[in-house]
Every structure is written in C-alpha cells, then in structure tokens.
Amino acid sequence: MISKPCEITIRIEKLQALDRRLAPYHQVHPEVTTELSNRMAGYRGEKSLDFHLSMLPDKKYYIFHGLRLLYRNYFFQLDNFLLCSAFGLNLEVKNMGGELHFEKKFNQMVQTKKDSSARKTNPVLQARLQAIKLKKWLKEHNCLDIPIYYLFVNSNSKTLIISEPGNEHITQHICNSEFLIEKIAQIETNNKTDLLDPKELRKIKRLLLNNHTPENPDILQHFNLTPKDIPTGVHCPGCSFLPMKYFRGSWNCPNCKLKSKTAHYQAVHDYFLLIKPSITNAEFRHFLHIDSIHIAQKLLFSMNLPYTGKFKDRVYHSPALWKE
Ligand SMILES: [Zn+2]
Helix, strand or coil: CEEECCCCCHHHHHHHHHHHHCCCCCCCHHHHHHHHHHHHHHHHHHHHHHHHHCCCCCCCCEEEEEEEEEECCEEEEEEEEEECCCCEEEEEEECCCCEEEECCHHHCEEEEECCEEEEECCHHHHHHHHHHHHHHHHHHCCCCCCCEEEEEEECCCCCEEEECCCCHHHHCCEEEHHHHHHHHHHHHHHCCCCCCCHHHHHHHHHHHHHHCCCCCCCHHHHCCCCHHHCCCCCCCCCCCCCCCEEECCEEECCCCCCEECCCHHHHHHHHHHHCCCEEEHHHHHHHHCCCCHHHHHHHHHHCCCCEECCHHHCEEECCCCCCC
C-alpha cells in the first residue's frame, strides 16, 4: 500500500511561483526555468514508477515516496522506499537519456548523448549511500535490524545501459523500470524469512512518517533575489496578464477582458511561497493592488485560511506551510 504518495514538492511549487512571477527578461529567469524543468523531469520519472509499483501485492509492501530524514545533523532523502516484513528496498529513480556507461575503474558513470560525454554522479553509489544511512537511522531509532537493498532504476525506456565485464557488484543494482518487478521478485526469493511482525512493521512506518521533514528552501535567497524583485499584482488566469483590476466584485483583465471571482487565490499562494508563509490585510492590499481594507478582508475571508489574532491584527497563514 502507498503510505506516502508521490507529490509535487514545496521546492517545485516555489520554482513554479517564481517562474510565473519573474519578468521573462529578468537575468535569473533562465536559471529558474532550467531548474524547474529538471525537477519536473525527476518528478515525472518517479510518478511513472507508480504504474510498475502498483503490480506489487498491496498488503505485502509499504511504499514511501520522497522521505527526507535527519541523521546526525544532515538530511538525507529517499526517492522511493519499499518496506516489507523481510527487507527494505531503496530505489534511486532517474530519467536519464542517451547511453550510460558504468566504468569499473573509479566506479564512474559516464553519460553519452549524441557526440558529447559527461561524467555524472554514479546513481548506484548514491542509492547505496542512502541505504546505509537509512540502516543507521533505523538502528538509532531502536528498530529491529533488517537487510536494506538498493537499486538504481532508470525510467527512460530508450536508454542503453552499458557495463564492463567484472563490474557485477555495480550492475546487479541497476534496472530499467520494466524489469523492476522481476528484480524485486529475485530479492524476495533470497529473503523469505519474516524478520518483522505486523506490529513492528507499523512501528517503523509510523516512525518514518512522523520524522519526515519536507524541504522548504528560501527560494529567493537561492537565486540571490529579494522580495523587491517580485512583481506584485494578480495574474489573469486566462492570458497571464499582470495586474488584473478588482472592480464590482470581480477581477477584470484589461488585456483579454476575462472576469474572475477567484484570481486572487493564486496571488496569495505565490505570496506564501515566495515572500513569507503569512499575510496581513495591509500586506494583502499592497501585493494584490487593493485600496479598501473591507474588500481585502472579504477576499481574504473567502479563502478560508487559518488565522491568528483579532480584528485589525489578524494574520492569515498558508494552510500548507503553517503548523499550529
Ligand atoms: Zn487576460
């Protein structure tokens, strides 16, 4: 069963907001677009794995996507982790095209595309490192010792994976998505003894979910930007024009003449992601270009956001980023 589904991360949401807000000619815009498209490719790769994982017997496995855990002051992330009563399995998923050469010497991986070659981080070693960290993490949390296996899964079906002879210690940990279920069956055959009873399994599941800490980066700082670099206003949901004007109970687009009652939702969402996870009436008026306190209050209220404080000191919080 899926215990933690594959979701768009906060980092991707922040990149999307920045991509939407920054002027196309802004100097960091190309960097933002590149990072966003790389991360979306990674997300789609993981999502595509869901189809293959859905073939697994539902009751046997707990499946966790994107777990991020703290171990000795540093976070480590597991793209996909499978847990059953006999073993754990860490899947490092990539969507890499071209040819992947696994060289025996120095444990290197070289990716070749058309005429260019580049050395890339060896995903098998990455998968192994995460598995080792998880094993230590489980030990520190007083869990029973189970074998943790690891695989690098490439989700691009056109990719050619090449390895030198004598490199089996690496290649046994590589597979394409299509072969994944068979690979898991092989691991099952070699690990038939139940090491964890249902109670212990549930305990580990709870521990993993309770200790998961989503990454919440300061995206402006990451690109050396300040709130002043972010254009204010409400985007038109039809043609993306900025800013719409609020008039007679709806948002009006001067460009395509579209009217909307809810266009402010996206602007407030962008504010939470890029500026800060809370907003006051005054900040709302400034960011959304509204003059009236009462209209601002009405619009904020329509969003059903969690809030603290009374009357004019009221602060509205992002439902996703706010913890009581
Ligand atoms: Zn428009």
